[in-house]
Amino acid sequence: MSGTRPAWARELVVSVAAVVLALAVGAVLIIVSDAEVLSTWTYFFAYPPDALSASWSAVADAYGALFSGAFGGLRQLAETLVQATPLICGGLGVSLAFRAGLFNIGAQGQLIIGALCAAWVGFTLHLPPGLHVLVALVAGVLGGALWGGIVGVLKARTGAHEVILTIMLNYVALYLLQWLLTTNAFQRPGRNDPISPVVDGSAQFPAIPGSRLHLGFLVALLAAGAVWWLLTRSTTGFQLRAVGANPDAARTAGMSVGTAYTLAMLGAGALAGLAGVQQVLGTNSPLTDGIAGTVGFDSITVALLGRASPIGTVVAGLVFGALNAGGLQMQLQTQTPLTLTTVLQATIVLFIAAPALVRAVFRIRGEGAGAVLAKGWNA
Amino acid sequence: MTTTLTRPERSAAIESPEERRRRIRTGILALVLAVLGVLLAVFTAPKTAKFGLSDQFAAAQLPDISLPALPVALALAAYALVVALTQLFRGVRGRWARLLWVGFALALVVTFLCWAAAGKTFPLTNQLQGTLNLATPLILGALAGVLCERAGVINVAIEGQFLAGAFAAAVVTSATGSFWAGAFAAILAGVLIAAMLAVFAIRYRVNQVVLGVVLVVFASGITGFLFDQFVKSDSQRYNNPGVLPNVPIPVLSAIPVIGQTFFAQTLLVYAMYVAVAVVTVVLFKTRWGLRVRSVGEHPRAADTVGINVLRIRYQAVLAGGIVAGLGGAFFTIGFTGSFDKDLTAGQGFIALAALIMGRWNPLGATVAALFFGFTQQLQGQLQILQTPIPGELLVMAPYLATVVAVAGAVGRVRPPKADGEPYEKG
Numbered sequence: 001m002s003g004t005r006p007a008w009a010r011e012l013v014v015s016v017a018a019v020v021l022a023l024a025v026g027a028v029l030i031i032v033s034d035a036e037v038l039s040t041w042t043y044f045f046a047y048p049p050d051a052l053s054a055s056w057s058a059v060a061d062a063y064g065a066l067f068s069g070a071f072g073g074l075r076q077l078a079e080t081l082v083q084a085t086p087l088i089c090g091g092l093g094v095s096l097a098f099r100a101g102l103f104n105i106g107a108q109g110q111l112i113i114g115a116l117c118a119a120w121v122g123f124t125l126h127l128p129p130g131l132h133v134l135v136a137l138v139a140g141v142l143g144g145a146l147w148g149g150i151v152g153v154l155k156a157r158t159g160a161h162e163v164i165l166t167i168m169l170n171y172v173a174l175y176l177l178q179w180l181l182t183t184n185a186f187q188r189p190g191r192n193d194p195i196s197p198v199v200d201g202s203a204q205f206p207a208i209p210g211s212r213l214h215l216g217f218l219v220a221l222l223a224a225g226a227v228w229w230l231l232t233r234s235t236t237g238f239q240l241r242a243v244g245a246n247p248d249a250a251r252t253a254g255m256s257v258g259t260a261y262t263l264a265m266l267g268a269g270a271l272a273g274l275a276g277v278q279q280v281l282g283t284n285s286p287l288t289d290g291i292a293g294t295v296g297f298d299s300i301t302v303a304l305l306g307r308a309s310p311i312g313t314v315v316a317g318l319v320f321g322a323l324n325a326g327g328l329q330m331q332l333q334t335q336t337p338l339t340l341t342t343v344l345q346a347t348i349v350l351f352i353a354a355p356a357l358v359r360a361v362f363r364i365r366g367e368g369a370g371a372v373l374a375k376g377w378n379a
Numbered sequence: 380m381t382t383t384l385t386r387p388e389r390s391a392a393i394e395s396p397e398e399r400r401r402r403i404r405t406g407i408l409a410l411v412l413a414v415l416g417v418l419l420a421v422f423t424a425p426k427t428a429k430f431g432l433s434d435q436f437a438a439a440q441l442p443d444i445s446l447p448a449l450p451v452a453l454a455l456a457a458y459a460l461v462v463a464l465t466q467l468f469r470g471v472r473g474r475w476a477r478l479l480w481v482g483f484a485l486a487l488v489v490t491f492l493c494w495a496a497a498g499k500t501f502p503l504t505n506q507l508q509g510t511l512n513l514a515t516p517l518i519l520g521a522l523a524g525v526l527c528e529r530a531g532v533i534n535v536a537i538e539g540q541f542l543a544g545a546f547a548a549a550v551v552t553s554a555t556g557s558f559w560a561g562a563f564a565a566i567l568a569g570v571l572i573a574a575m576l577a578v579f580a581i582r583y584r585v586n587q588v589v590l591g592v593v594l595v596v597f598a599s600g601i602t603g604f605l606f607d608q609f610v611k612s613d614s615q616r617y618n619n620p621g622v623l624p625n626v627p628i629p630v631l632s633a634i635p636v637i638g639q640t641f642f643a644q645t646l647l648v649y650a651m652y653v654a655v656a657v658v659t660v661v662l663f664k665t666r667w668g669l670r671v672r673s674v675g676e677h678p679r680a681a682d683t684v685g686i687n688v689l690r691i692r693y694q695a696v697l698a699g700g701i702v703a704g705l706g707g708a709f710f711t712i713g714f715t716g717s718f719d720k721d722l723t724a725g726q727g728f729i730a731l732a733a734l735i736m737g738r739w740n741p742l743g744a745t746v747a748a749l750f751f752g753f754t755q756q757l758q759g760q761l762q763i764l765q766t767p768i769p770g771e772l773l774v775m776a777p778y779l780a781t782v783v784a785v786a787g788a789v790g791r792v793r794p795p796k797a798d799g800e801p802y803e804k805g
Contacts (some may be wrong), residue, residue, distance in 0.1 A: 029601070033608035103588045108687035160786040162534070163588060164735050167728045168785075171778040300592050337607030339720075342600030349593050350575075353696035 007216075011307075017358045018351035019319075025347050026340055027059045062336040069329020070322035076329070078213040084321025085282060086275040090299025091306060091313040092227050093148070093271035097162075098308040099231060100264035101244035106151060106166025107272040108296025109173035110144040114273025116177055117143030119280040119287040120186070122199030131276070132202040135275050137219075144273015145266045147173060152265025156258030162265070170296070178289045180249050183294040186287065196287035205282045216282035221314065223274060228310040240264050275299065294342075301349045320345060385486035394470070406467030408783065409483065413456065413463040416487045419494040420452035426498035431505075432636050441635060445689040455486040455493075488753075495766045506753075506760055507640045512714060515651045515724075516541065519706030520730030520746035521737065522658045523569075523699035527576075529662060529738055530695030531797040535591025536576050537703055538727025539598030540598055543568035546602040549718035550610060552620035552711075561620060561649070561712050562705065569704020570697055577696040581689055584801035593759020595727070603720045610718065622716040623647060647705065647713040654702055659741040671695045675795035678802040681778025688802050706730070732781045739794055751777045 005013075031037050037058045040051040070080050090107045097104035118140030127135060151165045180186040181194035188197045205214040231237040242250040243260040251257050278290055303319050306312030329340035351358050358364070394402070419571045428448040432441040462483045465471050471479050492501055520537040527534035547568035552561030572594055610617045623645035631642040662668040670691050673681040678688045709719050710726075729751050736750075737743030754777040762770045 035607055035609065101751060105588075105592065126383050154782070158534060158786045160782075161735070164732055164785050165782055168732060168778040168781045171725070172775050172782075175771045175775045175778075182769065182771070297592070300589075301596060304589055304593070337604050339600050339603035339607055342596060343604055344600075346593050346597035346600055348586075348769045350579065350590075350597065352580055353585040353589060353593070356583050357579075 003367035013364060014355045014358050015352060017362050017364065018348050021351050021358060021361060022344050022347035023063065025064075025187075026276060026344050027055075029340065029343060030059050031055045032061050033090075034331065061334045062064045062330055062340070065088065065330040065333040065336075066323070066326035066341075068326070069333075070326035072329075075211060076325065078208070078211040079325040079328075080318065080322045081217050081259040082212045082214070082283065082316040082321070083324040085214075085217045085220045086278040086295045087298055087302050087320050087324075088314055088317035089223060089275035089278055090272050090295055091302030091317050092223055092310060093268040093273075093275070094299050094303035095306060095308040095310065095313050096227055096231075096240075096271060097148075097264050097268040098303060099244050100240040100260055101247065102155070102261060102268070103163050103164055104148070104151075104166055104265070104268045104272075105300065105314060106169050106296075107147065107267075107275070107299040108292050109166065109170035109279055109298050111276040111279070111292045111299075112170075112173040112177050112365070113147040114144035114276030115280050115287060115291045116138040116180065117273070118203075118277040119196055119199055120201035122280060123197040126200060127202065129202040132200060133205065133281065136199075136203045136281055137274075140277035140280075141270045141273045144276060145270035148269015148272065149266040151269075152262035155265070156261045162261075173288065174292075177287070177291070181287065188286070194289055198286055199280055199284060203281060204284055205278075212283060214282045216278045219274070220317075223271060224310045224314045227267075227271070231310065236263060272296070272299065298345065302347055304349050305352055319348075402470045403467065406463065406470075409463035409466050410460075412487060413459040413483075416456040416459050416490045420449070420456035420490050423449045423452045423494045424497040428493050428496040428498070429500040430492075430496070431500050431502040443500060444503075446493065448493040452490045452493040454769075455490045459483050459486045459490070482584035495761055495764055499764055501764065504636065504640060506756055507637065509756030509759065510649040510749060510752040511640060511644070511648065512752070513755045514749045515648050515680065515713070516706040516709045516726060517730045517733055517748035517751055518651050518745050519654060519702050519709065520727055521734040521748050522654055522741055523573075523701075523703035523706065523746055524731055524734040525658060525662070525737075525739060525741050526671070526695050526702065527573075528734070528798050529795055530671045530692045531678060531800065531802070532576065532580050532692055532696050532794060533587035533591060533799040534576065534696075534699060535588055535731060536572060536594035536598075536724065536727075537706075537730045538723055539591075539595040540569045540572045540700060541707040541710065541723040541727045541730075542595075542598040542602050542721070543572050544704035545710040545723060546605070546707075546718050547704075548708035549620045549711035550605075550617050553617050558620075558623055558646075558712055562708050565708035565712075566701050566704040569702075569707055570700035573696050573700025573703070576700075577693050580801065581696075583694050584803070585615045587799050599721055602718075604719065606720055614717070618717050620712045620716060622714065623712050645713055647709045650705055651709075654705070655741060655745050658702070662741060667691075667694075672795070674802070675797055678797050682802075682804065688804075692802070703727075729777075732785075735794075736781060736784050750780075751799035754780075 017373045031041075037054045038143050040054040044051045060273065069076055071077060090111060093107050093110065094104045118136045121136040121139040122132070124249045125132065125135065148168060151162050151169065154160050154165055175351070178194060179262075181196065188195050205216045205219075207214040229237075231241060239250070239255050240260050242253070242255060243257050243264075247257045250260070275295060279285055279295070280287060285291060298320060302316045303313055304316075305319065306314070306316035323344060327338045330336050330340070331338045397444060426452075427445050428447055429445050431443050462471060462479055494796035495501070524534045524537055542722065544565035548561040548565035551564035552558055555561070574591060575597075576594060579590050580587045581656040606618075625643050625645055626649075627639075627643035628649075632638045634642070660668075662671065670681065670686050671694075672690045674686060674688045674695075681691075682688050706782075707723070710723055715722070730748065733751055734744045736747035737745065755774070758773040758776075760772050761768070761773060
């Protein structure tokens, strides 16, 4: 134990080390998948500098583009925040469920239903500007809450496992969306492909002129604040955390575990629904069957990276937002595929989840927080 | 059976409140399904429904089965209704219970088919063929899950093992021209993801559900990256594996109707048959299987009698990787003949659902996987028949069915007791 440094500093060291390790894995991938660079390695033993410099420049070019795409200027910075916005909301949804001891794999489905409801209000009702945004936002959040709440109720009443329920409801939501996009209520008039009408301007989050950064980012931060307050300052939050820490003990103490599960999933769904709201009202994407993209699944990794705390989730969302924004630039500039950022994201979380491994690689001493919530199906 | 013991279910005249609740819950569920069946039957057109027994290219053409759609549907729906009501008021018990429930499910399926196919021809052989094709990877994936989870390691990463296997099979088969090499590579790739699962779950005690999700993202990222970076630009060379040839088994493949479907298949399908048998036998009839189950149920006790818990867990997870890797290979060299990004499209998660619906039992998981394959294939078939129900809603059916099953019909499924709990020698 290195008792001199506080716990958060030790965790920070491990987190940074995990990012470095992930970048190293990415570098290896860049090198081995580039035919030109790889060819210089064939005569490595005859003339090493060639291979090393070619590898270095390939990696440096890609990561340089990644970095400048994320932080290279105001426009890039704004794009990072835009990309981070839905991830923060979705990540909060997963985190909240986590704290109550539930695995919410269903952010994807909750997001879809949220987007569905928000978009419908956005292009069907025609209300005055301020009110329209608000109604659409509430509709989306309620839609997500409903979708998450179903899981909470079923879990509380029948003991069915939430992982399976959420995975299945993801598919149900996706096919529901696909079907609705073929109906008159949702399909854009005059189109045969599954795409919805454009959301009214009055229902969109106002954006900073000249950039895509919109009010939704502030909404996401507010949501993070609300979750923080809920978890640390409210009685309900205390009960959620108590149930999450030990359901049996919480039950013995007179708390209703079922109610806690239901509330947690309602809240988680509402937050994931908010991520869907961000997709349609923030970046103004019309509803298509790809509206959720990979945001729902990325939310899980964001929540893990943020160690299921609201502040951590915001930071993790920003990191992933930067990787997404920078990844796009990297793909444009150096033809390094965007999928590399997916690898980086997964590897970062993998290393963060196993602090012992990171410590072993970097020979960092000390015991940090262990693995996140090690529990099984039976919990 | 010459047992003289009284059967427990007959002697138990009083049912516990828990049993009563379950009986009523299942009864209501069955009743809802049966009423839906009756509705379908009532609205069935009074025409002939034909069921095609051989496809157009078959050497020996068999005549279609023609059924009067309306009466058959009515009769079957009535049967389902009787079973449901019996369950609700009395409980379907005893020796024939299982058979009655199988009949219940079949009756509803055939009622549905009569409704959909009235006045048309439903190609039954296509349905069977498609079911088997779609179910094969699901079965292999679910078996991989069974192996892992019986040993106490949750495997949400099946999808990742699929992707890795599918990618490796496509690339290696294309590059070497050998299906054997491709299948071997797929196994290696599956085992590689399984090894990551094992090391992080067993050694570093990372939460296993979390770990599984991350490994899926990882596999999706890495196969997607390698695909974008070097496969896509030269797909003729790296992504042109072709599809495994069918190898008809003599005699068996000559059985009418089912022979061609089940016994004129690719080696991967036969590997699936073998895997079902092997996993079942190994798990329940061998010493190693007993050990696997014991470390999944009560690792402390297993440790006490001298079983190396961690080693058994590693072995089981890696063995699962072999099976899941083969399942992945099916997507490319067994079926579509090329790799595309995320081509497994969440089937790994369906395999996971099949595993849970099958109650962590290899045969149960196989039946559940066949059910998923059946409904997925049915959706395509019905689009051709042009029923009034939109296809998107029909694809939802298996997922909704899983929700209903997990929340109601199956009752409270009991996973292996130590599933998901890292073991620390203490």
